[in-house]
Amino acid sequence: MLTIKNLEAGYGKVHVLHGISLEVPKGKVVTLIGSNGAGKTTTMRAVSGMIAPTAGEILLNGERIDGMESFAIAKRGLAHSPEGRRVFATMTVTDNLLLGAFPRLTGSRPKGDVAGDLDRAMDLFPRLKERRDQLAGTLSGGEQQMLAMARAVMLNPEVVLLDEPSMGLAPILVEEVFKIIANLKSQGVTMLLVEQFAAAALNVADYGYVLENGRISVHGEASSLKNDPAVKAAYLGGGH
Amino acid sequence: MNRQHFFAAVLGFVLLALVPVFTQNPYYIHLIETIMIYAVLLFGLDIVVGYTGQVSLGHAGLFGIGAYTAGVLFLKVGAPFWVIVPASIAVTAFFGALLALPALRVSGPYLAMVTLAFGTIIQILINEMTFLTEGPMGLKIPKPTVAGYKFNEESFYWVVCAMLALSLLVVHRVLRSQLGRAFEALRGSPVASDCMGVSVYKYKVYAFVISAGFAGLAGCLYAYSEQYISPNTYNNELTVMFLLAIIMGGRKTRLGALLGAAIIVLLPKLLDDLEAFRMVASALAVLMLVGGVIGVSRKITTVKAMAVPVLGTAALAAFSFWLESITDWRLSIFGLMILFVVYYLQDGIVGFARSLLGRRGASQSTVHHVLAAGQGDPILQAVKNTGEDLLVAKQVLMQFGGLKAINQVDLRIKRGTIHGLIGPNGSGKSTMMNVLTGIYVPTAGSIEFEGRSVVGRTSSDIALSGIARTFQNVQLFGEMTALQNVQVGLHHTFESNFLDVALATPRSRREEAAATQRGMGLLAFVGLADLADEQARNLPYGKQRLLEIARALALDPQLLLLDEPAAGLTAPDIKELVSIIRKIRDHGITVILIEHHMDVVMGVCDTVSVLDFGQKIAEGQPAEVQANEKVIEAYLGGTAA
Amino acid sequence: MEILLQLIYSGVALGMIYAVIAFGYQLTFATSDTLNFGQGEALMLGALVALTLVDGMGLNYWLAIPIVCAFGLLQGAVVERIGVRPAIKIKSEFGWIMSTIALGIIFKNVAENVWGRDDLKFPSPLPEAPMKILGANVLPMEILVIAGAVVMMLAVEFFNRKTIYGKAVVATFNDRDAAKLMGINTGLVITFSYALSSLTASFAGMLIAPLTLTGATMGSVLGLKAFAVAIIGGLTSGMGIIVGGIILGVAETTTGFYLSTGYKDVPGLVLLLLVLAVKPAGLFGKSAIKKV
Secondary structure: EEEEEEEEEEEEOEEEEEEEEEEOOOOEEEEEEEOOOOHHHHHHHHHHHOOOOOEEEEEEEEOOOOOOHHHHHHHHEEEEOOOOOOOOOEEHHHHHHHHHOOHHHHHOOOOHHHHHHHHHHHHOOOHHHHOOOOOOOHHHHHHHHHHHHHHHOOOOOOOOEEEEOOOOOHHHHHHHHHHHHHHHHOOOOOEEEEEOOHHHHHHHHEEEEEEOEEEEEEEEEEEHHHOOOHHHHHHHHHOO | HHHHHHHHHHHHHHHHHHHHHOOOOOHHHHHHHHHHHHHHHHHHHHHHHOOOOOOOOOOOHHHHHHHHHHHHHHHOOOOOOHHHHHHHHHHHHHHHHHHHHOOOOOOOOHHHHHHHHHHHHOOOOOOOOHHHHHHOOOOOOOOOOOOEEEHHHHHHHHHHHHHHHHHHHHHHHHHHHHHHHHHHHHHHHHHHHHHHHOHHHHHHHHHHHHHHHHHHHHHHHHHHHHEEOHHHHHHHHHHHHHHHHHHHOOOOHHHHHHHHHHHHHHHHHHHHHHHHHHHHHHHOOOOOOOHHHHHOOOOOHHHHHHHHHHHHHHHOOOOOOOOOHHHHHHHHHHHHHHHHHHHHOOOOOHHHHHHOOOEEEOOOOOOOOOOOOOOOOOOOOOOOOOOOEEEEEEEEEEEEOEEEEEEEEEEEOOOOOOEEEOOOOOOOHHHHHHHOOOOOOEEEEEEEOOEEEOOOHHHHHHHHEEEEEEOOOOOOOOEHHHHHHHHHHHHOOOOHHHHHHHHHOHHHHHHHHHHHHHHHHHHHOOOOOHHHEHHHOOOOHHHHHHHHHHHHHHHOOOOEEEEOOOOOOOOHHHHHHHHHHHHHHHHHEEEEEOOOOHHHHHOOOEEEEEEOOOOOEEEEOOHHHHHOOHHHHHHHHOOOO | OOOHHHHHHHHHHHHHHHHHHHHHHHHHHHOOOOOOOOOHHHHHHHHHHHHHHHHHOOHHHHHEEEEEHHHHHHHHHHHHHHHHHHHHHHHOHHHHHHHHHHHHHHHHHHHHHHHHHOEEEOOOOOOOOEEEOOOOOEHHHHHHHHHHHHHHHHHHHHHHOHHHHHHHHHHHHOOOHHHHHOOOOOOHHHHHHHHHHHHHHHHHHHHHOOOOOOOOOHHHHHHHHHHHHHHOOOOOOOOHHHHHHHHHHHHHHHHHHHHHHHHOOOHHHHHHHHHHHOOOOOOOOOOOOOOO
C-alpha cells in the first residue's frame, strides 16, 4: 500500500533522514518509534508532501508520490493527522470534519455517503458529538487530537498517517486515543503511526520500526519488539 | 572601506568636482547636481529599504518637507543658509519620527501603507496651507549668500558635491558601526535580535528617522538648486521613482544609490525623446536575445527562464515603433521596469554586475581579524553567590485557546548550577523558554529573576537584564560574519549614539575596537576564532550552534538558556559542547539546559526537572530522575490497553 | 440640522464604499498575508468599463453589473499571477508591495490613454431627484450604494460560511499547511481571493461612479483611504470595517463642508496614524499570538 525506499530528507543544511525504508501493507498498522530528534515527524512530512525529500522514493499503491504537493497526495487517498493537531481554530467541529472530506465533496475522490460518515465519526468520537458546533480552537488538547484523527478518517482514505497522537496529552486521554486507534484497526483502516510512546504504539501495531538518528536501527513484529532492550536504549540512553 | 574602494571614491569625487570646469553648460551642471541631490536622499532610503527591509512610500513627502522648511524659513524669517540646512534636517527627522513611531509597532505592510498616506497628506497640506507655503503658486528661493559671498550655479554645485561626500562618509560610518549591525540583525532574525537586546522596534524607528534626516538635507539642497519649489513635485510618482532607483541600482551599496539616482533623473529625459527611446529599446531587445542565447547554450539558464525577458523587451521595442509619442506611456514603462527589477534583478544592477565578476557577495569586511595575544578573559565573571535562588517561577500557566501548554509549573533555579529541563515532545519545555524570555506572556503565574518580575517585559529588556538564550532552530544573522553576529550580542556595551558614530568620536572608535577584541575572545572561547570573517550561513551546522552560544555569552548574562544545543550534532561536536557548557558554569553563569540527548543531560546537569503534558512530574539529581518510575513511563509510555 | 443629516447620509454612503474596498484588502490578507496596493485601480477600471458598457454601448446598467464583476475576477487573477504569486514564492514582502504598486501604475496609465485624462460623467441608473428621509435629502443612488455594498459583503460571508469552497478559503486562512493536507489547493485559493477582491472593488466602482466623477485618477485616493478603514477596523474583522468606513465617511463629508473641501482627505489619514499609535490591531481586531 505505502512503500518508502531509501528516503533522505531534512531542513536546509540539517540532514535528518539518512536513507530509511519501510512498508505499510494494506489493512495493517505499522508504527515508527524513536526518541525526539530521530526523524519521525520528518518522515511523516516527507510522505504527505509537506517537505520534499532530497533522495529516495515514496510509493502509494505503486504510484510515486515523492515530490508531489500535499493537496495532490491527499486527493490520492493519503490522510495525515499532523503533529500538533492543527485543527482549523475559527471553524466549528462539524466544519473541520467536512473539510476532511473536501476531495470527496469536490469531485476529486468518490463521494460516497459523506453525511453518513459524519454521523459515524461522531459516534466513534462521542466527545466531538457533544461539541459539534463549538469552535475547534476552544477544545482541549485531547479533544483537538480526536478531531484531527476524525478529520483524517473523513477522507475515506487508503492510508492514514497519525503523527504523535499522544503528544501533550494526559495519560488518561492517551488511553482513550489508543483505544480509538485499536477500533480503527479492527475496521481495517491502514495506518502508519508515529509515536514517542513505544509501549502503547507497539501494543496496537502489527509491525514496528525503530528510528535512531535518522536511520532504522531495529524492525520486526510489534510483539517481539516490545521486549527488545534495544528499544529502551534508543530512548533513555546508555547502551551504545 | 578598504584601499581600493577608498581610492575609487576619491577619484570619483575629483571627477565630479571637475565637471563645471570641463563644461560651462548650466543644463548639464544642473542635471548632475540633481543626480547628486537624489543620491543623498537615496543613501538614507537605502538604510530603510536595503538594510532594515522596510518599504517606505513617503520619502517624496519627506523630501518635500525638507524643501519647504528651507523655503518657508527663507521667505518668512529670512534665515541664513547655515541655519536653514540643519533646520531642514531636524524638522524632517521629526516628521520621520512622527510617522515611524506608530507605524512600526506592528510588523507587516503597515509602514508602506502609512507612509503612502503620509505622502498624500503632505502634498495636500502644502497645497492648502497657503498662508505658510504660498500653496500651488510655489516659492522662490535664490541661491544662498554666506558671509557676503553669493553662490552662483557653479559654486553651489561644489557645495552639493561636498554635501554628497559628507553624506557618503556619514552613511558609511553608520553602516559599519553597531548601528549598521543592529539594522541588519533586525532584518536577519527579528526574534534573535530582540533576545540579544537589540529592540527591533527601536532600531526600525531609528533607521527611519536617520533616513528622514537625509531626505531633509536633500530637500533643502533641492530648493536652492531649483530656486523654485511647488507642491506638485512631491507626489507619489516621485516616491515610487525613489524606490525604483534603490532596487534598480542595487540595495546595500552606495554605488547602487548613485547609479539609481542617475537612472531616474535621466530616464524621463530619454522617454521624452521618442527616437532615442526607440534606439535604446531595440538595442536592449537585441542584447537580451544575444545574452539569452549565450546563457542557454552555456547552461547558465533555461529557455523558460529567458522567455519572458527576451519576448518582453522585443515587444517593448516593437511597441515603441508603433507609438507616436512615448510621453503618455511613461508611467507604464516605469511600472514595467519595477516588475522586471523586482523579479529578475533582485540585487539591482550593481549586485548583478558583482555576481558576474565573481562571487564577492555583500561582505563589507575584507579585513582579516586575528585574535590578539594576551587579552583577558572574554567572559565576565558572573556574580558569585552560588546557591541562592536566581530565578523563581511560581504556578506558571500558559494557555493557547483551550490548550494548556504549561500547567501550574513551579521552577526554582539556583545560582551557579546547570539545571536541566527535559520531557517528551509537547511537554512544554520550549514554551517555558519562550515565556522566560518574554516571547510569550504567561496567562497566569509569577516569574522573578534576581528579585524582579519578568512578566510583561519586552524580550530585549529581559535580555539586557541578564537572561540570554540560544534557539532550537538556529537564528543567526545569516548574511553577517561570525564576528559581527557576536558583536550584535555586544551591542549593550556601546554608549555611542548616531552623532558619535557620524563624527567618529574617540569614544565610538574605542568602543568599536573593544567590541572587536571581546568578540574575537568570545569566538576563541567556543573555538571559532579562525572562522571570524566567514558569513554565518556558510558555517557548518555544528559550528553555527556554537556561534549562537558565543553570541548569547556576549550579553554578559547571569542566566543562559540553551534550547536543545546538541540537536543535530555529531558525537565529537557533542563532546566539545559539553566541555564548553562546563567552562561557562565555571565562570559562575547559571545555565538552564533543554535537551533530549540523555547522556548530555545526565553528564553535565546538577539538577533536572521533568515536564510532561505541561506539568512538572519529577525533579532532583540526574541519577534519581533517570530511575524515577514516572519519568520512564512518561517517555516510553505505560503498558496501556 | 437638516444639512448635518444630509452630510451624514452622504458620509455613510461614502463610508460603505470604503468598507467594500477594505473588505477586498481583508480577503487577500487573510489567506495570503498580502494585499493589493493597486486595489484603487481595480475600482477605477470597474467604473470605466461600466461607463463604456452603459454610456458607450448603451447597455442597461443592471445588465452591465455581472459583466463588470466578471471583469473584476479576471483582473484580480491577473494581478495575483503576475504580481503576487512570484513574490510569495521568493518570500519577499518587498516583492509583492512593489509589484502590486507597479501594476496599479500600469493600469492607471493604460486607463489614461484609453479613456483620456479628463473626468467623465456617469449616467445615473436611478432618478437624480433627492428623496427626503427624516427631513433631509438623500439621493436614491446613495441608498443603492449602501444597499449594494451590504449585499455584496453578505454574499461573500454566506459563501464563506455555507459552501464547502468558502470553508476551504477560511481553512486556508487558519492554517495553510493543514489546509493543503485536506486536499485544498491553497495556491488556487489565493488566486481566487485576489479575483474576489478585485470583483468587489470593480463592483464598488460601478456603484460610486454615478455619484462622483469617473476618471483614471478616481481610484488612488479611494484605495488609500480604504487602507485607513481596514486598519481602523482591523484587518481581520468584518464588522470593524463597516463601522470604520462609516466613521471615516462621515468625518470626511463634515470636514469638507465645515472646514474646506481641500482638507477633506486629511481626517482619514490622520485617523489612520492615531489608530496605529493607540490600538494597532484596529478597533475590533484581535492581536494574534505569534508562535516561535
